[in-house]
Amino acid sequence: PATVIVAIDGPSGTGKSSTSKAVAAQLGLRYLDTGAQYRAMTWWMLTHGVDVADPAEVAAAADTPRIDSGTDPEAPTISADGADASGPIRTPEVTAAVSAVSAVPEVRARITGLQRSIAASAEGGIVVEGRDIGSTVLPDADLKIFLTAAPEARAARRGGELKSAEGGRPVDLAATRRDLAERDKADSSRKTSPLRKADDAVEVDTTELTLEQVVECVVTLVEKAA
Numbered sequence: 473p474a475t476v477i478v479a480i481d482g483p484s485g486t487g488k489s490s491t492s493k494a495v496a497a498q499l500g501l502r503y504l505d506t507g508a509q510y511r512a513m514t515w516w517m518l519t520h521g522v523d524v525a526d527p528a529e530v531a532a533a534a535d536t537p538r539i540d541s542g543t544d545p546e547a548p549t550i551s552a553d554g555a556d557a558s559g560p561i562r563t564p565e566v567t568a569a570v571s572a573v574s575a576v577p578e579v580r581a582r583i584t585g586l587q588r589s590i591a592a593s594a595e596g597g598i599v600v601e602g603r604d605i606g607s608t609v610l611p612d613a614d615l616k617i618f619l620t621a622a623p624e625a626r627a628a629r630r631g632g633e634l635k636s637a638e639g640g641r642p643v644d645l646a647a648t649r650r651d652l653a654e655r656d657k658a659d660s661s662r663k664t665s666p667l668r669k670a671d672d673a674v675e676v677d678t679t680e681l682t683l684e685q686v687v688e689c690v691v692t693l694v695e696k697a698a
């Protein structure tokens with residue numbers, strides 16, 4: 473097809489974002505970080521007095537904020553009601569609340585709708601990364617990738633990201649590993665659209681691979697699928 477749609481799913485710390493951005497940049501495709509959309513919704517709720525522990529309140533607010541995603545893989549942007557959310561969505565407060573917010577069906581329906589319309593209008597094609605893209609959001613994607621990695625590798629990668637975000641201060645790897653495990657458990661066990669490998673997804677275990685190797689592997693698969 474003239475436009476290629478690539479879905480990249482998997483748990484946190486498997487290299488999804490780095491891989492997705494690099495593949496999109498290399499192939500001249502657009503890029504959508506769906507985790508950033510759920511985080512922006514969560515940030516908006518936290519800053520607008522919504523009790524994120526109350527699914528009914530979350531559901532009632534799900535249609536209110538405008539969530540805008542810029543899809544340039546070299547400089548992706550995310551905003552809520554016009555306010556730049558790219559910094560605040562990475563805070564521990566948002567990270568701790570995002571799984572509860574994204575488990576609410578009204579939130580998923582709203583954001584899934586945004587994702588489908590962005591993918592449908594992406595000229596040339598798009599790489600969409602998340603948890604349920606291949607299984608639910610874009611079941612007709614030309615290529616579906618499911619990234620995995622051993623828990624130690626995932627904690628080490630996420631710890632490295634946190635460390636650079638903290639200006640080089642060391643992080644507690646055991647705590648990072650626990651946080652990841654908790655979020656995955658919540659994301660995999662929710663009723664609506666859980667984290668799951670689509671039946672027709674290609675699984676890539678990134679534990680022993682460098683980012684460059686994963687990117688090369690996915691680029692080759694996209695070229696075969698397009």
Ligand code: C5P
Nearest residue numbers: 484506507508510570571574602603604
């Ligand atoms: O990818 P990231 O870690 O930024 O995602 C944050 C959270 O957003 C996930 O832990 C999950 O709760 C939610 N999410 C989701 N469905 C997606 C992408 C992210 O539920 N497609």
